[in-house]
Amino acid sequence: MYKAVGSRGSRVSRVLWMLEELGQPYEFVEVKLRSPEAYALNPSGKVPILIDGELIVTDSAAICFYLADKHADKGMGADRNS
Numbered sequence: 001m002y003k004a005v006g007s008r009g010s011r012v013s014r015v016l017w018m019l020e021e022l023g024q025p026y027e028f029v030e031v032k033l034r035s036p037e038a039y040a041l042n043p044s045g046k047v048p049i050l051i052d053g054e055l056i057v058t059d060s061a062a063i064c065f066y067l068a069d070k071h072a073d074k075g076m077g078a079d080r081n082s
């Protein structure tokens with residue numbers, strides 16, 4: 001299951017919205033900005049952070065593109081053929 005890491009009111013809401021739109025189950029892991037928990041996952045200490053198994057993806061836009069590509073069947077990504 002995906003883990004969406006962030007603090008309430010942060011850009012993690014973009015990731016949660018994307019996961020909801022894709023119908024993917026996820027766990028919201030609340031961490032404070034620039035906390036030891038955030039730094040452990042992202043050298044900048046910033047959120048949001050997506051954990052997908054062994055993979056860690058940071059930056060809300062990158063996370064949304066990653067999810068859109070991974071779940072291309074849901075039609076949330078760019079149509080690179082047009």
Ligand SMILES: N[C@@H](CCC(=O)N[C@@H](CS)C(=O)NCC(=O)O)C(=O)O
Binds near residue numbers: 059
């Ligand atoms: N471009 C990044 C920006 C990430 C970012 O600045 N996140 C804020 C929370 S919304 C943060 O962690 N701020 C902590 C800081 O800059 O010290 C993204 O879209 O994810």
